[in-house]
Amino acid sequence: MNPSSQLRRYPTRRAVLGAAVAGAALPVLGGCVTGGNDDANEAAAGTKTADNPLGVPDKTPLEVVIFKGGYGDEYAVNAESLYQQRHRGATVDHKGIQKVGEALQPRFVADTPPDVVDNTGAGRLDLATLVGAGKLSDLADLLDAPSLDDPAKKVRDTLLPGVVDDGTFDDKVQTLNFTYTVWGLWYSKPLFDKNGWTFPTTWDAMLALCDQIKKSGVAPWTYQGKYPEYLNDPLLAMAAKAGGPDLVKAVDNLEPNAWKQPGLVDAATAIAELAGKGYILSGSEALSHTEAQAAWSQSQVAIIPCGSWLEAEQKGITPAGFDMVMAPAPALSGSDKLPQTALQAASSESFIVPAKAKNPRGGLEFLRILFSTTAAKRFAELNSTMPSVAGALEGLTLSSGLGSVKTAVDAAGPNTFTYRFRTWYAPLAKAVDDATGELATRRITPAQWSDRVQKAADAVATDTAVKKYQR
Amino acid sequence: MSHDRHGRYRFLAGAILPALALYAVFVLSPYAQAFYLSLTDWTGVSGQVNFVGLDNFTRLVGDPLFLAALRNNGLMLLVVPVVTIALGLLLAVLVTFGGRRGSAIRGASTYQTAYFFPQLLSLPIIALLWQFVYHPNDGLLNGLLRGIGLGGLARTWLGDPHLALWAVMAVLVWSSVGFYMVLFAAAMAAIPTEIIEAAVLDGAGKLATLWRIVLPLLRDTVQVAFVYLGVLALDGFAVVQVMTVGPGGPDNATEVIGLGLYRNAFTFSKFGYAAAMGVALFFLTLTLAVLAMRAGRRDKVELA
Numbered sequence: 001m002n003p004s005s006q007l008r009r010y011p012t013r014r015a016v017l018g019a020a021v022a023g024a025a026l027p028v029l030g031g032c033v034t035g036g037n038d039d040a041n042e043a044a045a046g047t048k049t050a051d052n053p054l055g056v057p058d059k060t061p062l063e064v065v066i067f068k069g070g071y072g073d074e075y076a077v078n079a080e081s082l083y084q085q086r087h088r089g090a091t092v093d094h095k096g097i098q099k100v101g102e103a104l105q106p107r108f109v110a111d112t113p114p115d116v117v118d119n120t121g122a123g124r125l126d127l128a129t130l131v132g133a134g135k136l137s138d139l140a141d142l143l144d145a146p147s148l149d150d151p152a153k154k155v156r157d158t159l160l161p162g163v164v165d166d167g168t169f170d171d172k173v174q175t176l177n178f179t180y181t182v183w184g185l186w187y188s189k190p191l192f193d194k195n196g197w198t199f200p201t202t203w204d205a206m207l208a209l210c211d212q213i214k215k216s217g218v219a220p221w222t223y224q225g226k227y228p229e230y231l232n233d234p235l236l237a238m239a240a241k242a243g244g245p246d247l248v249k250a251v252d253n254l255e256p257n258a259w260k261q262p263g264l265v266d267a268a269t270a271i272a273e274l275a276g277k278g279y280i281l282s283g284s285e286a287l288s289h290t291e292a293q294a295a296w297s298q299s300q301v302a303i304i305p306c307g308s309w310l311e312a313e314q315k316g317i318t319p320a321g322f323d324m325v326m327a328p329a330p331a332l333s334g335s336d337k338l339p340q341t342a343l344q345a346a347s348s349e350s351f352i353v354p355a356k357a358k359n360p361r362g363g364l365e366f367l368r369i370l371f372s373t374t375a376a377k378r379f380a381e382l383n384s385t386m387p388s389v390a391g392a393l394e395g396l397t398l399s400s401g402l403g404s405v406k407t408a409v410d411a412a413g414p415n416t417f418t419y420r421f422r423t424w425y426a427p428l429a430k431a432v433d434d435a436t437g438e439l440a441t442r443r444i445t446p447a448q449w450s451d452r453v454q455k456a457a458d459a460v461a462t463d464t465a466v467k468k469y470q471r
Numbered sequence: 472m473s474h475d476r477h478g479r480y481r482f483l484a485g486a487i488l489p490a491l492a493l494y495a496v497f498v499l500s501p502y503a504q505a506f507y508l509s510l511t512d513w514t515g516v517s518g519q520v521n522f523v524g525l526d527n528f529t530r531l532v533g534d535p536l537f538l539a540a541l542r543n544n545g546l547m548l549l550v551v552p553v554v555t556i557a558l559g560l561l562l563a564v565l566v567t568f569g570g571r572r573g574s575a576i577r578g579a580s581t582y583q584t585a586y587f588f589p590q591l592l593s594l595p596i597i598a599l600l601w602q603f604v605y606h607p608n609d610g611l612l613n614g615l616l617r618g619i620g621l622g623g624l625a626r627t628w629l630g631d632p633h634l635a636l637w638a639v640m641a642v643l644v645w646s647s648v649g650f651y652m653v654l655f656a657a658a659m660a661a662i663p664t665e666i667i668e669a670a671v672l673d674g675a676g677k678l679a680t681l682w683r684i685v686l687p688l689l690r691d692t693v694q695v696a697f698v699y700l701g702v703l704a705l706d707g708f709a710v711v712q713v714m715t716v717g718p719g720g721p722d723n724a725t726e727v728i729g730l731g732l733y734r735n736a737f738t739f740s741k742f743g744y745a746a747a748m749g750v751a752l753f754f755l756t757l758t759l760a761v762l763a764m765r766a767g768r769r770d771k772v773e774l775a
Binding site: 101105108109110111123125126128129130132133134135225226227228281282283285286287288291295426427430433434437438441443465 | 512514515516517518519602605606607608627628629630632715716717718720721722723734737738739740
């Protein structure tokens with residue numbers, strides 16, 4: 001064999017690659033990521049009895065996936081053992097994980113999801129998308145089932161105000177949120193007492209107090225600037241109190257010029273005033289939530305906006321005797337449509353039962369147990385966080401922060417509100433966050449703020465590819 | 472003879488096919504799927520997929536976020552490779568020829584190790600460290616400026632739309648310059664000493680030797696560095712995602728294509744649209760690589 005023939009007989013690298021690519025691409029394309037099937041599955045169901053109102057089948061395994069974040073997953077393990085006590089012979093496959101979305105996305109596509117999922121955390125699956133794709137079970141059976149503690153009471157009637165609404169998409173309840181979060185402004189009570197400061201209930205009083213605080217050498221406000229959505233909460237809360245439920249509805253329903261309503265412009269003006277008068281700790285716009293909250297915990301700053309998870313989040317670094325408390329955002333004017341005690345409240349820690357679960361009845365039953373007073377109390381004890389089950393905090397010794405949250409919730413009574421646009425239209429939420437970040441650094445005016453956000457809302461409203469919701 | 476040939480083919484196939492199959496499944500097929508998904512409205516969780524033609528690409532052109540990302544990646548593409556290569560060459564020259572009479576500097580390997588160090592850290596960790604450095608109140612950078620009496624220059628580096636992207640680029644340069652210094656130093660060490668000596672005998676000064684002898688001989692290495700750094704500049708996702716306000720801010724000042732892709736896929740559940748971004752990025756990177764390789768394809772210098 002001479003060298004030249006040898007060269008010719010060997011296939012060139014290019015030819016081999018080309019042939020292999022052509023051969024490999026075809027079958028692979030066929031079995032690609034979107035190749036799910038939509039066949040209806042026959043889920044197992046048992047007989048319904050007084051003891052087993054949801055008809056959980058005997059000896060059927062249950063797979064539970066829990067977001068193991070700030071709240072850990074011990075509370076879920078506790079509920080799972082209660083489940084096993086009620087359903088002898090049922091094994092429970094428990095998974096406590098962080099990236100719920102990454103782990104479960106392929107399983108939802110392939111229609112082999114777990115039986116119940118805590119779809120929470122930064123890596124969660126977009127709820128609106130799951131709903132739109134019809135991947136979730138209707139939870140009506142669960143809500144109408146007798147509650148574990150009092151069979152005369154339906155599960156529906158044991159939940160705090162707003163919880164059922166929060167889980168409703170297209171007139172169907174498709175998720176049930178386990179924790180109850182309220183938003184407000186946080187301060188250290190001893191710090192305020194020592195300086196003779198009283199937490200204000202009106203915006204004018206807030207500005208007067210900020211002046212006083214600044215003179216004492218402490219920065220009045222900071223916010224978690226890296227994520228401007230934290231500053232949206234007081235802004236949108238003040239707007240909601242000023243304009244009442246109609247303002248909130250107009251925003252969520254993407255009505256024309258909803259973001260130009262006086263309440264919203266006034267609230268944006270209030271935040272801009274705070275920045276303009278130098279009442280915000282300098283550099284706040286670049287601080288992460290941990291950095292801003294640490295500055296606050298070290299009493300470099302008097303006031304920070306946050307949700308009711310703050311106390312649990314700051315556990316490790318709160319100095320002794322700091323005694324944080326939460327107050328609702330002040331009223332913008334005397335003519336506000338909601339009382340100043342009204343609270344922005346929303347339930348979170350979203351539990352779902354996938355439509356294609358193997359044991360959906362078991363999934364519902366797990367939630368019936370989790371949302372019982374016993375299991376909810378255990379959660380509150382473990383995490384000093386308010387569950388969305390009414391009365392779960394009764395009889396417990398509460399820490400300073402959680403106690404103030406309970407007081408605020410009791411004072412608000414039925415006057416709670418929540419914006420839904422964040423869950424319904426994620427791109428609009430981003431536009432609001434960006435605009436508020438710019439507002440707080442005075443790079444845009446309140447009028448420009450509402451123009452920008454209105455433009456983003458209009459873009460969502462006219463985008464035919466986006467599924468619309470109404471409330 | 473013919474038997475022999477079949478044996479060869481069998482051996483060739485046995486050697487190539489397993490690797491090729493892995494390559495096809497884990498590299499080619501995701502690419503093919505991305506191209507296909509970019510023509511659909513896939514949400515990421517549904518098994519149902521609708522073909523939407525080039526709709527996603529027409530949306531891209533009108534998407535202000537994507538255009539901001541293009542602008543930012545474009546600026547990074549202009550700045551990061553040039554600065555990194557210039558600094559890398561400078562450091563490599565100093566280490567390799569900075570000693571007496573053009574020899575290697577004393578402790579050259581120590582310098583190389585020290586400069587190479589950032590390469591050992593993963594990008595998210597680098598981004599996190601630099602977030603501390605840029606901290607407006609307790610950060611190293613502002614602390615240093617205030618310490619030497621230049622407190623007036625202290626800035627909210629990551630919170631200012633005019634500075635944030637430059638702060639990101641500084642991190643990218645810092646994290647890669649050590650690697651390219653080592654790469655260039657190795658290429659310089661490979662230049663036969665006779666060539667340098669001949670130049671010196673001919674009366675070339677240090678600068679002339681560097682400019683006319685050493686650098687032209689490094690052409691191929693620099694060219695490869697350009698391609699790699701160009702790809703790096705078109706990415707920037709990890710640093711932006713971990714370090715910047717928003718992330719991608721303030722007000723989209725540090726938005727990059729990779730971040731938009733990630734957000735559209737995993738936050739907005741628009742996997743089809745995200746795939747279209749990926750395809751656009753793919754062609755950008757490909758064009759860059761081809762242009763860079765073409766630009767350098769002339770008079771090759773053969774050593775020895």
